[in-house]
Amino acid sequence: MKRLTIIFCILLQWTVASAADEPSAGYSLDGKLVQGGMVVGRAQPGSKVTQDGQAVRISKDGVFLLGFTRDAPETSALEIRSADGTVIKETLQVARRDYKIQRIDGLPKRKVTPRSEADLKRIRDDVVAVKRARTRDDDRQDFLGGFQWPLEGPITGVYGSQRVLNGEPRRPHFGVDVAAPVGTPVRAPAPGIVTLAVPDMFFSGGTMIIDHGHKLTSSFLHLHKLHAKVGDRVEQGQVVAEVGATGRVTGAHLDWRMNLRDRRIDPELLVPPMPNLSAK
Structure with a gap:
């Protein structure tokens, strides 16, 4: 009986999915x-x-x-x-996911719990700039060609993981971290228009945002150098920046994040598995 129930559920799911595709x-x-x-x-x-x-x-x-x-x-x-x-x-x-807990120690106290008015003002200004960069809303469909990894390397942080910074629980991580040496080229994962290019934000350091249309954006954090400016049209695979160790970090890496309207989504779900670098 249990086996028949399982088969029925599979058939039901297939029927619903097929109807949506027809x-x-x-x-x-x-x-x-x-x-x-x-x-x-x-x-x-x-x-x-x-x-x-x-x-x-x-x-x-x-x-x-x-x-x-x-x-x-x-x-x-x-x-x-x-x-x-x-x-x-x-x-x-909507399927549920289990998320990891990620502990990061050795961060400068000022970057974990900023207290000075100057730091707090910088943070407020950064938030305003990022929100403004994500207001663009047009009918470009640069996302239709799919996405590729902005660079290849070990994945050191994943979307959704609960962050514990210097022993203090913090907000979840909303991007995927890829470790690479400072200066490694960062490539556009899909075509788009640059809406933010700032060399030094308080938490995220060198930061770039690319809009792919329909309010879908890619954000690149902790950059060393930026090779595109606001208003530039970039194509998939084009070098737009270099990996850095700026902002709140313990080492060089790229933090790639994606937003759809006001929803933070997981970039790793939109790209093929990271290539097996040891096999190369």
Whole structure:
């Protein structure tokens, strides 16, 4: 009986997934329905899309993006209203993830618990600049070609891990860290437009943000040198910066983060597995 139940559940999941992929269903989704994930959706041109009541940009040819936060609930409400008045309402099942605890010691106390008014002002100014850089919202679809790793190297930090800095619990980590020597080239993971290029922010040091369209952005932190400026159009694989050890770090690495609208997503879910460097 238990075996029959398992088979039925598998068939049910396959049926739901297949219906979403069929054009007759009115839409399709491509990606991982998981905490930290992002999916590319397609619906009839002229449709209006919302996710959990939030309006989602949809391109002229019907492309849209859905994202799920680190602690997204197990369901997400998708609504698509087509130009002919048809309404599709779906409850998407979002898979849960288990997150690691990462302990980092040896950080300068000033970078863990800033107290001076000068430091606090810098932090406030940095937050404003980053928010402004993420306000761009246009119909470019630079994300459709997929993403590649900005550089190759050992992964030393992962998305969602609970950070304990100098023994003090802090906010989770929202990026993926790749260790590499200072000066290692950092390449654009996908085409886009640079919306932030600052050589020295308080926590993140040299920082760059690239907008890929539909308010999907890549952020690169702790950079040594920046090779692109605000307003530049960059292509996938183009060198845009160099790995550094700036800001709040204990060693040289790249911290790559991604945001979709106000949702922090996991870059590692959008790229192939990191190549086995020892095999090269």
